[in-house]
Amino acid sequence: MGDTNDPEHRSTGDPQLDKEVHRWMSWDRLSSPPPLPVDLGGSGSGGGDGSSGGVLMLLLSLQNTWTRAQVEVLLGGGGLAELRSRLCSRMSFGTAGLRAPMGAGFSRVNDLTVIQSTQGLYSYLCRCFPDLRVRGVVVGFDTRGQEESGCSSQRLATLTSAVLLSRNVPVHLFSSFVPTPYVPYAVKKLEAAAGVMITASHNPKEDNGYKVYWSNGAQICSPRDKEILQSIEQQLEPWSPSCWDEGLVKTSPLRTDPLVQINSCYMDDLNALCFHRGLNRTCPLKFVHSSFHGVGHAFVQQAFQTFGFALPIPVPEQKDPDPDFPSVRCPNPEEGESVLELSLLLAEKEDAQIVLATDPDADRLAVAEKTAGCGWKVFTGNELAALLGWWMFWNWKEAQPVAADSQKVYMLATTVSSKILQAFARVEGINFEETLPGFKWIGNRIQELTAAGNTVVFSFEESIGFLCGSLVPEKDGVSSAAVVAEMASYLHNKNLSLNQQLHNIYQTYGYHVSQTSYVICNDPPTVQRIFSRIRNFDGDGSYPKSCGGVQIVHIRDVTKGYDSSRPDGRCVLPVVSSGHMITFTLQNGVVATLRTSGTEPKIKCYSEFCATPGCSEPSVLGAELRRITATLLDDFLEPDKNNLIGPNS
Template identity: 70%
Template sequence: MEPLGPGPGAQSTGDPELDAAVQRWLSWDQNPRTRAQLESLLVSGLHQELRSRFCTRVSFGTAGLRAAMGTGFNRINDLTVIQTTQGLFSYLSRRFSDFSSRGLVVGFDMRREEESGCSSERLARLTAAVMLSRNVPVHLFSSFVPTPYVSYAVRTLGAAAGVMITASHNPKEDNGYKVYWCSGAQICSPHDKEVLRCVEEQLEPWSASCWDQDLVDRSPLARDPLDHVHRRYMDQLSSLCFHRDLNRRCPLKFVHSSFHGVGHAFVQEAFRVFGFAPPIPVPEQKDPDPTFPSVRCPNPEEGASVLELSLRLADREDAHLVLATDPDADRLAVAEKSDSGGWTVFSGNELAALLGWWMFLNWVQTHPDPADRDRVYMLSTTVSSKILQAFARIEGFHFEETLPGFKWIGNRIQELSSRGHNVIFAFEESIGFLCGSLVPEKDGVSSAVVVAEMSSYLHHEDRSLRQQLGHIYQTYGYHLSRTSYVTCPHPPTIRSIFKRIRNFDGDSSYPKTCNGVQIVHVRDVTTGYDSSQPDGRSVLPVASSGHMITFTLQNGVVATLRTSGTEPKIKYYTEFCAAPGKSDVSQMEDALSTVTAGLLDDFLQPEKNNLIYRSL
């Protein structure tokens, strides 16, 4: 093969499009490790891998840019972060006449990948360097912080925008680039599309300064907001504390795992603010470690299988509650010890029922006038439980649902707040919660201490979280849900699966039954179709970047299939919402099992499509 040049060992692949992409990379990339990765792939003749990495570009999903670290335009690395930041600078310069004075907030988690030399801190410093090279002030945190701190800092400091370098709970190989607007909410359409358009306009790095991660140490425009933001956040966090005296006398013990992430010190401080003794940390998972050595998957949403060390420690310490924040501390998992000695690991939907009840209970204490309820809202994503809708129907406040992804919730919070409304609770079923209005983002730190206070209060009332959940279902109707996923690393297979569903009984014909149960309505927000609406159009915005189809079935079950915006997964959600009063739970379980089996066997066909199934 002929040398491609420049760079030792660079050779032609025989594919003109790929060769051109590789040439551009070699012309622009100044990281010797990612250049060496490329040259190794070329020498090994891994052309399909090269096409995957160099002929497509990483783009915004439900949580910003997220991909594996390493060489290539479809990966997270020095060059793609510099390119994205250049595009972000161009877009923000057009949107904010005072951008050069408001500046940008930049935060990072503790991720690192040795082969490519990528780390969250390095990528954050390069993000700052691009902005500083254009004389834009940068508020760069001097140490790792929870993701909601960036959201909070944007609003607190009056910045034009913020960037958080994190891949949250993704596998250790991944990293990401999450962007926040001046409101503190994550960007969504049209901002995300416009940023990417600006990126495409100027792919070549502007100057050597963009590669100088040490520029932040020399520039007078670089500031460290950590102490100020942390102090302000904790001061405002106290507004969510309703029973400090009770907390100080609380006899319960709490265990906290930070899942090798950033959450330990912040959760410890939050407990102090609420008057609690500090939670007992899981020693093996307390300190940041990008290899996540003690867990098979750094995602507490996976439940008991990844909470093993936490549960063991809690048993030894005779602790009542386990709290686990994910690596960037924006999600929260909770487990409660029962009188029999076993553990209940709550789903995101169950925790939301408890937190929604708790936030409304305390809000009512200070707002006894029923007329005040007209300005109160709770929000959830459309694939989450409808339990808040049941609350709202009985209690007289408002409920709204959004597209999946907390960015939609965050932006809706800002819209409602600007009109004088008060969003007191919001959630997504994937253990993402926001109590109050501290930040327009899910927040594992504040949620952890709010759950601890709720547990303390209920213990004082001689009730457990599990017992209170039963009382909630008795009052507002039993809501039984199941959530799981199949893994599919092959995008064409995913496209084929959803194309088949949309043409199940001929062109543009959705399935009429699911495992023998009649489908009453179909909503497809990817295409904007909703058979339940008179005009056949979905009330929710069209979301063409992924796939999401919801089926309402005759047996009372609502089921949704959707692609993950952050991982190669197809997620499925089923829920049975009963009326208040006694419910036949076994009958509801049977109905959910029937529909879930149909979603898998009839629609997803795991064996035929080589999907990896995660059992419930």
């Protein structure tokens, strides 16, 4: 019957939960099994004296003390709802891989779920790559998690490597923390089969994640994500104690450290994005850089050296890695001025004109510029994309012969990002394409386009994720920081600020004023009912025809694969049935997208007024955009009727 005081055999009254508790306790072992057999029977080493059974029982009972303690507390304290949340569901791949709080449970990031994920990934890679044991896998990590919690990124990367090494797969494991873009860059450079980055980017300190890159260097997307999840679910029980053997990364001849090679190659390749090195060397501007307690400091310093700049001034309190992120309320530079306080204070003290901030894994970049009125302009992701898009195309054009074929030049953006690049492409005669939200879609499209002989000069997503050129099929804060510095230096030499040039761009290509809003809904059936109503707004299968008195001229419903702007009514973007996303194009130039979040209980609204060139009244455009957005949220979502919570509620 079992010891009722043993958590593994204690009944919760819920047979399904009891089963999951038993599985968790059986599988969640310590990272290092005993190096030598231990004779628990005390009389010998074979037969029926109990010693081999005792050794086996010892191996099975050695469990991660941190995660085991969490489950014991929840069992003892009656936290059954929390236990169900942790044990009766699993993490799934979202727009940024597997990501969740660290802690015990199949829906959390911990030793066991990382081992399970790697076992499933290995099995899937075996089916896809007959030469897996030649190509190997790249593994990197950021600086998240305390060692005492047992969930530090380095430890989880080591366990990821141990699973692969135990199956004789070569592992290119970085010996120190690296920016997230280094993993996909290394996958391509080393011709590896795949890459794994242990990171939760700019999420709260409690979180960690497991991001997977394919052999083309891009993040996995559908259908591979679903196929890998299925493979994980078929490999849940740990194969052997060696899966926890962290010592394998030190003893296995199949483990290599790519840090020096990849860092050197990356900085060499970065030269392709530097167009004005001579001007950079004499640049009078000062730059402040914050790495937000993450990995970016040393890499941004090296990137500046590569471009010929003096080193940026680091924010001392945020220069070194710290998984507690003690100086910011949230480690996300996208939050703007409220989290850039230390950077701006230092810039004032040092008389620096530009502030650059990379997020903790250095794949995103925030930028602020000192204005003539002594305040600070913090650029949105859409605004910075307008500047970088202009800069990258202008320099590409300057470097080309007269007969260069602009029809083979592309810019990319996610569909919820600004349409400024579309306006730019229309005027300049180049190509613009949208992708689904998430840089994984951009990364894969870059690979397809470049393989066909095209040039992708710039790509972005509105959440301050940028890629200049096609150095790596992932957003990259390190290279973007150096490119922004060079652009600022060049403009300063022309007596222009970044903000002044932004307005020049808008005057030429049309002002694009953006707004992002959201409401919270914790009830999935309500979300389903809201979007069903929108799709049957004026009768069965009829979408809304107007918003705020303005005619809706086009509807695109990615969930249903419908696009009214196309002759065949079929959406070019892939159908995504796991969530809802509908885009409305209004007659006055407003484009608004309602979308459910893949990671939060939110319905997000991305709206933008895309004005024609020559309009010089952005304040008027902004007022009209706010009116349309408020009407859309009220009429289409009915927040009061559906008990939705606004951001300021």
